[in-house]
Amino acid sequence: xxxxxxxxxxxxxxxLLAGLLLLAIPITLIACSTEEKILNTQRINSLNKSLMCPxxxxxxxxxxxxxxxxxxRDIVVVKINEGKTDQEIKEYFVSKYGPVVLMEPPKKGIxxxxxxxxxILFIITIAVVYFILFSLKKRSRKxxxxxxxxxxxxxxxxxxxxxxxxxxxDIYSISKINxxx
Amino acid sequence: xxxTVGQIALIIAFIVTFYSSLAGFFSGAIKNPKLSKSGRWxxxxxxxxxxxxxxxLIYSFIKNDFSVKYVAENSNLAMPDIYSWVAFYSGNEGSLxxxxxxxxxMGGISLRIISNKLLKSAPYFLxxxxxxxxxxxxxxxxxxxxxxxxxxxxxDGQGINPLLIHFGMFIHPPFQMLGLISLAIPFAIxxxxxxxxxxxxxxxxxxxxxxxxxxxxxxxxxxxxxxxxAYTILGWGGYxxxxxxxxxxxxxxxxMSAFIHSIMVQKRRGMFRMWNILLIIIGFTMAQLGMFIxxxxxxxxxxxxxxxxMGWVFLAIMGITLFISLVIFIFKFETLKxxxxxxxxxxxxxxxxxxxxxxxxxxxVTLWGTVFPIFSKTFDEKTMTVGQPFFNQVNGPLMLxxxxxxxxxxxxxxxxxxxxxxxxxxRIPIFASLVSIPFFIFVLDIQKVWALASFAIxxxxxxxxxxxxxxxxxxxxxxxENWGLAFYKLINANRPRYGGYIVHLAVVMLGIGITAxxxxxxxxxxxMKPGQTKTIDSYSFTYVGKEENIYSDRKEQIAEFxxxxxxxxxxxxxxxxxxxxxxxxSATKGAIHSTLIEDFYLVPSEFREDGQAVFRVLVNPMxxxxxxxxxxxILGTIFSLIPSKSKKNKSLLSDVLKNKFKVG
Numbered sequence: 001x002x003x004x005x006x007x008x009x010x011x012x013x014x015x016l017l018a019g020l021l022l023l024a025i026p027i028t029l030i031a032c033s034t035e036e037k038i039l040n041t042q043r044i045n046s047l048n049k050s051l052m053c054p055x056x057x058x059x060x061x062x063x064x065x066x067x068x069x070x071x072x073r074d075i076v077v078v079k080i081n082e083g084k085t086d087q088e089i090k091e092y093f094v095s096k097y098g099p100v101v102l103m104e105p106p107k108k109g110i111x112x113x114x115x116x117x118x119x120i121l122f123i124i125t126i127a128v129v130y131f132i133l134f135s136l137k138k139r140s141r142k143x144x145x146x147x148x149x150x151x152x153x154x155x156x157x158x159x160x161x162x163x164x165x166x167x168x169x170d171i172y173s174i175s176k177i178n179x180x181x
Numbered sequence: 182x183x184x185t186v187g188q189i190a191l192i193i194a195f196i197v198t199f200y201s202s203l204a205g206f207f208s209g210a211i212k213n214p215k216l217s218k219s220g221r222w223x224x225x226x227x228x229x230x231x232x233x234x235x236x237x238l239i240y241s242f243i244k245n246d247f248s249v250k251y252v253a254e255n256s257n258l259a260m261p262d263i264y265s266w267v268a269f270y271s272g273n274e275g276s277l278x279x280x281x282x283x284x285x286x287m288g289g290i291s292l293r294i295i296s297n298k299l300l301k302s303a304p305y306f307l308x309x310x311x312x313x314x315x316x317x318x319x320x321x322x323x324x325x326x327x328x329x330x331x332x333x334x335x336x337d338g339q340g341i342n343p344l345l346i347h348f349g350m351f352i353h354p355p356f357q358m359l360g361l362i363s364l365a366i367p368f369a370i371x372x373x374x375x376x377x378x379x380x381x382x383x384x385x386x387x388x389x390x391x392x393x394x395x396x397x398x399x400x401x402x403x404x405x406x407x408x409x410x411a412y413t414i415l416g417w418g419g420y421x422x423x424x425x426x427x428x429x430x431x432x433x434x435x436x437m438s439a440f441i442h443s444i445m446v447q448k449r450r451g452m453f454r455m456w457n458i459l460l461i462i463i464g465f466t467m468a469q470l471g472m473f474i475x476x477x478x479x480x481x482x483x484x485x486x487x488x489x490x491m492g493w494v495f496l497a498i499m500g501i502t503l504f505i506s507l508v509i510f511i512f513k514f515e516t517l518k519x520x521x522x523x524x525x526x527x528x529x530x531x532x533x534x535x536x537x538x539x540x541x542x543x544x545x546v547t548l549w550g551t552v553f554p555i556f557s558k559t560f561d562e563k564t565m566t567v568g569q570p571f572f573n574q575v576n577g578p579l580m581l582x583x584x585x586x587x588x589x590x591x592x593x594x595x596x597x598x599x600x601x602x603x604x605x606x607x608r609i610p611i612f613a614s615l616v617s618i619p620f621f622i623f624v625l626d627i628q629k630v631w632a633l634a635s636f637a638i639x640x641x642x643x644x645x646x647x648x649x650x651x652x653x654x655x656x657x658x659x660x661x662e663n664w665g666l667a668f669y670k671l672i673n674a675n676r677p678r679y680g681g682y683i684v685h686l687a688v689v690m691l692g693i694g695i696t697a698x699x700x701x702x703x704x705x706x707x708x709m710k711p712g713q714t715k716t717i718d719s720y721s722f723t724y725v726g727k728e729e730n731i732y733s734d735r736k737e738q739i740a741e742f743x744x745x746x747x748x749x750x751x752x753x754x755x756x757x758x759x760x761x762x763x764x765x766x767s768a769t770k771g772a773i774h775s776t777l778i779e780d781f782y783l784v785p786s787e788f789r790e791d792g793q794a795v796f797r798v799l800v801n802p803m804x805x806x807x808x809x810x811x812x813x814x815i816l817g818t819i820f821s822l823i824p825s826k827s828k829k830n831k832s833l834l835s836d837v838l839k840n841k842f843k844v845g
Contacts, residue, residue: 045704052566058424060568063417065767065786073706103568105553110561114553118546118575125542129535136452136523 040080047076047086050104054097153177184249184328187237191328194230194285195318197223198311205308209377217304221296224311228289231282238275238327239265248334251275251327257340257763259734267350268341273476273491274327276358281317283359288314291366291392298388305373313365316498324491340734343761343768349410353403357430360400361468364433367393367440368465368506371458375509380458380516383451389461390444391822397437398818404430405811416769416784418704418799420807423572428551429471432544436464439540445677446533450595453534454517455510460537462506467544469499474551525597532590536583543579547572573699581635584692587685588642591649591678609648614641632700639692646682646689672820680821687814694807703800706786710793718800720781721745725753727788735759738788740796744774744781751781756796758785775805 048062053069061069061076072093079089093101105111157174204220207213238251242265247253255275256268270279288310296303321327367389374385407427408420421427440460446453473495523530550567557565592598592606617640621627627636650668657667672679707715714723725741737759744751754772761768771784780801787795 041705050570052568058422058566058568060422063415063419063422065416065769070787098564100564100566103566104571104574105557105565105567110557110563111565114550114557114565114567114571115575117549121542121545121549122579125538129538132534133523133526133531137526139523 043080043086044073044076047080047089048073050090050102051076051093052101052103054101060103182248182330183237183240183244183246184330187234188326188328190230190233190237191318191322191326194227194234195315195322197227197230198315198318201227202308202311202315205304205306205311209302209304209308209373217296217307220304220307220311221292224285224292224307224314225289227314228285231278231285234328235269235278235282238278239269242268245338247336247338248330249327250329250331253331253335253338255338255341257338257734259732260338260341264341264346267345267354270354270358271341271345272327274321274325274329276354277317277321277325278327279355280358280362281314281321283355284310284314284317284362284365287359287363287366291370291388295370295388299370299374299379299384301379302370302373302377302385305376306369309369309373310365313362313369320491320494324494340761340763343735343759343764343766344414346768347410347414347770349406349413353406353410356399356406357403360396360403361430361433361471363392363396363399364437364461364465364468367396368461371461372506372509375458375513375516378513378516380454380513381518383447383454386444386448386457389457390441390448393437393441393444393461394818394822397434397441398815400430400434400437401814401818402811404434405808405814409808412804413771413773414769416771416786416797418702418771418782418784418797418801420698420804423547423550423569425551426471426475428547428572429467429474432547433464433467433471435540435544435547436460436467439537440464442533443537446530448677450530452519452523452530454519455514456534456537458510458517460541462503462510463541465506466499466503467548469495469502470548473499527593527598527600527603529590529593529595529598532586532593536586536590539579539583539586543576543583546575546579550575577631581631581638584635584642584688585638587688588638588645591645591682591685606648607645610641610645613644614638627701629700632696635692635696639689639696642685643689646686649682650679676823677821680817680819680823683817683820684814685817687810687817690806690810690813694804694810697803698801698807701802705798707796707798708793709796715798717798719747720798720800722754722781722783722798724794724796727794734763735761738785740785740788740794742772742783746781754781754783756783756785758788777805778803780804 045062049060051061051072053059053061053064053066053072055068056064056066059066059069061072063069076089079092084092090102099106099111105114107115156177201220201223204216204223208215208217208220238249240246241249241252242256243262245252245256245258251272251274252268255272256265260268268275270276292303292307292310295306299306370385370389370392374380374389379385407430411422412418412420440457443453443460444457447457473492476492476495525531550571553567554565557563588610589607592603594603614637618633618637621633621636627633650671653671654664654668657671658664662670703718705717707717709715709724711724711726714721716722722745723743725743727738727740730737730739737757739755739757742754742756744754751774754774756772757770759768759770760766769784769786771782773783774781780799782799782801784797785794786797789795
């Protein structure tokens with residue numbers, strides 16, 4: 001007895017909810033200011049861009065001209081109007097087509113690896129840059145010691161030679177220094 | 182049969198190339214100039230042979246000779262003759278012949294120059310490029326022959342992929358394919374230098390840089406044209422989707438970008454010898470990886486035009502090339518020790534190194550994203566997609582960092598920068614960038630943080646470049662030259678550098694276009710009846726009506742739109758949509774009203790039975806700057822390729838001095 005009553009209540013509750021929802025649609029439609037509409041367009045676009053069209057490899061449903069993509073775009077609009085969140089809509093498509101439908105790998109499970117690797121590589125790169133520069137610098141000190149043997153004039157020439165480009169005057173002054181010696 | 186002639190030409194070319202590669206390596210080893218000369222002439226003679234094969238194939242296209250299998254598969258009676266050129270490389274077999282033909286020409290030109298400039302390594306160079314050509318010729322002859330004939334001749338061909346019917350297709354694929362294969366030339370220059378034991382001399386640097394830049398330029402033009410094609414024809418309003426094949430063309434481009442910078446360090450300072458060789462090996466490997474992904478690659482892509490089942494051949498040859506190059510590299514390691522080393526962490530050399538690794542980092546992150554789906558499938562049995570949002574988030578900031586380095590790098594002098602003078606030089610750019618931020622926020626209403634950061638960095642880079650130009654011009658003007666002459670002399674005194682600045686300016690333009698359009702594009706789909714007017718942003722557009730034309734291969738629908746912006750008439754736009762029943766593909770042609778500020782972009786996504794139609798309308802800000810950057814970039818690259826005077830001056834020094842101070 002009680003069971004049936006409870007069940008009825010549940011059904012009633014569902015009816016009530018459904019009724020409220022039906023009511024809510026025109027109300028929200030009326031209440032929808034242009035701003036919200038723009039917001040919705042943005043949401044639709046970004047959702048379309050984050051979902052892949054399952055039959056046209058590599059293309060998002062926003063990008064694809066395929067009929068399935070068109071249908072999926074319609075579903076996105078319907079779900080947004082139903083008041084579903086972005087996450088819920090994405091989950092809906094994942095449950096239908098698998099994680100492949102998401103344009104970016106999920107940030108959990110093995111998908112997390114896709115996201116973690118680039119920053120690790122970045123850190124490694126910095127380390128490599130530092131290591132190379134450091135070892136080059138170390139060798140450079142040795143070389144500088146070698147230059148100690150050079151005479152005053154030779155050091156002058158070295159300085160000119162290390163300029164990025166040599167002008168006619170540079171060549172002239174080098175031969176002058178060299179000639180005097 | 183015409184193709185028989187082509188077939189015979191191919192076989193002769195194969196034999197001659199085989200001879201040339203042997204002659205190259207042997208004459209290098211036994212130092213026999215006669216043998217090497219005969220090998221060279223062998224290579225030159227391959228050029229007309231491959232041109233003949235190409236000509237017979239194109240002729241068969243024009244004559245609609247469907248007894249040739251490749252012609253039957255890639256064209257039909259309805260295809261206009263002019264598209265024979267596009268059809269020629271639209272499939273796997275034909276594109277291989279195109280690559281072989283184009284590579285033989287470019288290889289021939291480079292061989293002619295190298296054999297005059299780099300006497301010792303030229304024979305090995307001949308051997309290497311002949312081997313590469315031989316690979317393509319054997320694939321063509323034994324696995325994928327475009328000149329193969331059919332026993333039963335079909336009445337009509339299957340037709341060309343309708344997406345390829347576009348003006349851009351005349352140049353984008355040939356540039357892209359040539360760009361990828363042309364990487365073989367600087368690669369061959371580098372490796373032949375190693376083989377000849379010349380790694381310790383920097384003689385190869387000029388040629389390596391030159392050919393590296395040429396192949397970088399071809400790749401860049403190919404990428405830009407590809408983006409432009411995607412933007413105008415694929416009908417989604419974007420230009421870059423981080424698709425596997427796009428990535429595989431971007432990766433070698435990134436490696437080459439690193440190479441053409443770091444080779445300057447070797448040219449000027451005699452440093453980074455090993456690094457440059459390694460970079461060019463990485464670059465060529467990535468180019469081969471690109472070919473593998475493009476032809477029967479494991480990752481799904483929109484570019485599956487040249488798809489085939491022979492991906493493994495390319496993967497195998499990539500592995501072999503990489504292995505052999507690395508073995509040579511390790512064996513000749515000792516010869517590559519630099520004669521100079523780093524003097525300061527705060528120098529242009531150090532900045533170049535950081536920038537180089539950043540380029541490679543982006544390339545490897547891109548590679549990681551591209552192959553991750555295979556990875557996840559192998560280890561977790563989950564198929565995942567790594568698409569645009571991933572790459573935008575991961576590569577976006579890295580690229581921004583790169584542009585930042587591009588801005589400050591040129592202010593650091595070679596060897597050692599003093600903190601004081603460098604910061605003095607950076608004062609104006611940084612000031613300009615800080616001043617621009619409130620301007621962007623309050624006047625232009627740019628409030629997204631990343632967009633703001635990007636624009637601020639672009640401002641500092643631009644101001645920095647112009648500061649360099651004005652500073653140099655003023656100092657020359659003060660010495661008594663008039664303004665025009667001062668500027669002319671300034672940029673001519675160091676062409677690699679000032680040409681580089683022009684290219685940097687093109688990169689800034691590219692950055693403006695990419696940032697503005699990726700953050701501030703407005704997009705909406707509209708369902709419209711003829712006569713209806715709708716608005717987006719400040720534009721209003723009226724769907725006047727549509728025209729329908731039926732052709733033997735397609736149904737073409739052209740819509741007519743009247744466009745207004747803020748009540749100013751902008752005239753009519755005619756976006757098109759054609760349906761090709763044979764392919765069951767619809768190809769769209771967007772109609773665009775471009776200004777320097779924004780593009781109004783209209784593309785039909787659906788014409789319904791009831792007369793209604795769906796249109797996608799976008800307002801893409803500043804996108805035209807991306808396409809305009811192309812000519813600027815070409816100009817800058819060519820300018821910096823013109824031989825520079827400073828080299829001549831150094832050659833004026835006596836050999837005694839050169840040896841004493843180790844000047845190259």
